[in-house]
Amino acid sequence: MRLAELSERSGVPIATIKYYLREGLLAPGRQINARTAEYDEEHLRRLRLVRAMIQVGRVPVATVREVLGHVDDDSLGRAIRLGAAMWALPQVPEPDEDDEYVQAAQQEVNALLDQLGWENAKRLTTISPAYRSLVVAVAAFRRLGYGWGAELLAPYAELMHRTAVLDLDNMETHPSEAERIEFAILGAILNEPVLQSLHRLAQEEETTRRYGFE
Amino acid sequence: MRLAELSERSGVPIATIKYYLREGLLAPGRQINARTAEYDEEHLRRLRLVRAMIQVGRVPVATVREVLGHVDDDSLGRAIRLGAAMWALPQVPEPDEDDEYVQAAQQEVNALLDQLGWENAKRLTTISPAYRSLVVAVAAFRRLGYGWGAELLAPYAELMHRTAVLDLDNMETHPSEAERIEFAILGAILNEPVLQSLHRLAQEEETTRRYGFE
DNA sequence: CTTCCTTGGGGAGTGCCACTGTCCAAGCAT
DNA sequence: ATGCTTGGACAGTGGCACTCCCCAAGGAAG
Numbered sequence: 020m021r022l023a024e025l026s027e028r029s030g031v032p033i034a035t036i037k038y039y040l041r042e043g044l045l046a047p048g049r050q051i052n053a054r055t056a057e058y059d060e061e062h063l064r065r066l067r068l069v070r071a072m073i074q075v076g077r078v079p080v081a082t083v084r085e086v087l088g089h090v091d092d093d094s095l096g097r098a099i100r101l102g103a104a105m106w107a108l109p110q111v112p113e114p115d116e117d118d119e120y121v122q123a124a125q126q127e128v129n130a131l132l133d134q135l136g137w138e139n140a141k142r143l144t145t146i147s148p149a150y151r152s153l154v155v156a157v158a159a160f161r162r163l164g165y166g167w168g169a170e171l172l173a174p175y176a177e178l179m180h181r182t183a184v185l186d187l188d189n190m191e192t193h194p195s196e197a198e199r200i201e202f203a204i205l206g207a208i209l210n211e212p213v214l215q216s217l218h219r220l221a222q223e224e225e226t227t228r229r230y231g232f233e
Numbered sequence: 234m235r236l237a238e239l240s241e242r243s244g245v246p247i248a249t250i251k252y253y254l255r256e257g258l259l260a261p262g263r264q265i266n267a268r269t270a271e272y273d274e275e276h277l278r279r280l281r282l283v284r285a286m287i288q289v290g291r292v293p294v295a296t297v298r299e300v301l302g303h304v305d306d307d308s309l310g311r312a313i314r315l316g317a318a319m320w321a322l323p324q325v326p327e328p329d330e331d332d333e334y335v336q337a338a339q340q341e342v343n344a345l346l347d348q349l350g351w352e353n354a355k356r357l358t359t360i361s362p363a364y365r366s367l368v369v370a371v372a373a374f375r376r377l378g379y380g381w382g383a384e385l386l387a388p389y390a391e392l393m394h395r396t397a398v399l400d401l402d403n404m405e406t407h408p409s410e411a412e413r414i415e416f417a418i419l420g421a422i423l424n425e426p427v428l429q430s431l432h433r434l435a436q437e438e439e440t441t442r443r444y445g446f447e
Numbered sequence: 448c449t450t451c452c453t454t455g456g457g458g459a460g461t462g463c464c465a466c467t468g469t470c471c472a473a474g475c476a477t
Numbered sequence: 478a479t480g481c482t483t484g485g486a487c488a489g490t491g492g493c494a495c496t497c498c499c500c501a502a503g504g505a506a507g
Binding site for chain 2: 163
């Protein structure tokens, strides 16, 4: 298929596809002659994945390129490829280690991990972006005068753990290793908008149950 | 306190505070004379809230202004003020009603709401941004060939509902109505980074439990 | 064969957004 | 009085995700 058809079937404007090609998010088509290139179903699939990451997952273009590099790298083990996808996701600014609120938040989060018995996560605290962004968020609450301690966080963490179990159970229903990897990476990125939307819907539902529409 | 001190105590650069003042995110200080203005603790608190929304919550400046307008509007009822905060949050692009995947996703989500008995949420489908962004995310999955039906979504929705119950329970521990409103709005915005981080941490924990570090 | 339209490539430009640098006149401190 | 600081205004700046425009090569129509 030509560029025009690729554009039509994916719904992505031609100029944007050219941009993705230039940025290395999409492999070049098979060159038929100097001025014609041929694209196949695999290109279409990859293009849709890129679009989903950028538009639904709000992943920056540079990060998409990085994530796709891991997807295509057969030399990596499974945990590494999963980790590569999640760790490349958008991050909040680095926590300022000297800030007193950040230090307090760190202790709070560490206490939480102890309380939950998340030994593996504890070992990753120095490098995990998820740990760092949690610290930043908790510190922001504390700065505003809201104690957001391990005892309040724990029930949330428990629920999120169950969510992660669902994620991995779903992933394991896929038969082939390659498909599992793609689903996991896709899931790590696209699940979050789904969860966020469900959370907001649930808040609307629960708020109106308690207080009505007014 | 002067601008310089406000900057120092909040950690926000002076130029940025000036920008927020211009954008109407922060009330002007009490004018002492033509070239001096005085700020108080309330300004500091508001500034920290603005910063948290922008940096941790990734809320656009225009949206922050809108949300703060609702926070300060005493004429609104509680549910409206809560809704105003959540509905102003960043959105994915509008779903394209003509797209077949979007239509299928809509039916899927409607079936889910029926199955869960979320009657109130169902009544809001035409206007709720959360509903629309859920549809967009589910449609993106379907376009990539992954069925993401009500039966798979339901357990996630159940967990998110419990999360929302925790949110509102926490909110109700605050004694005054004004404080509850502020906490709810703040929570709606800052809770999401917390949840997202916990989710990723839980995924890391669960992945390494199942597959080790490799 | 010639004219005209289409195609893919590539660089430059656009629009948005969150800042940030510069300037200026008025205060204040010494 | 002199020089530093302050608050206000406005014009950049930089990053990012596109998007426009032009070009030369093919192919189609007459």
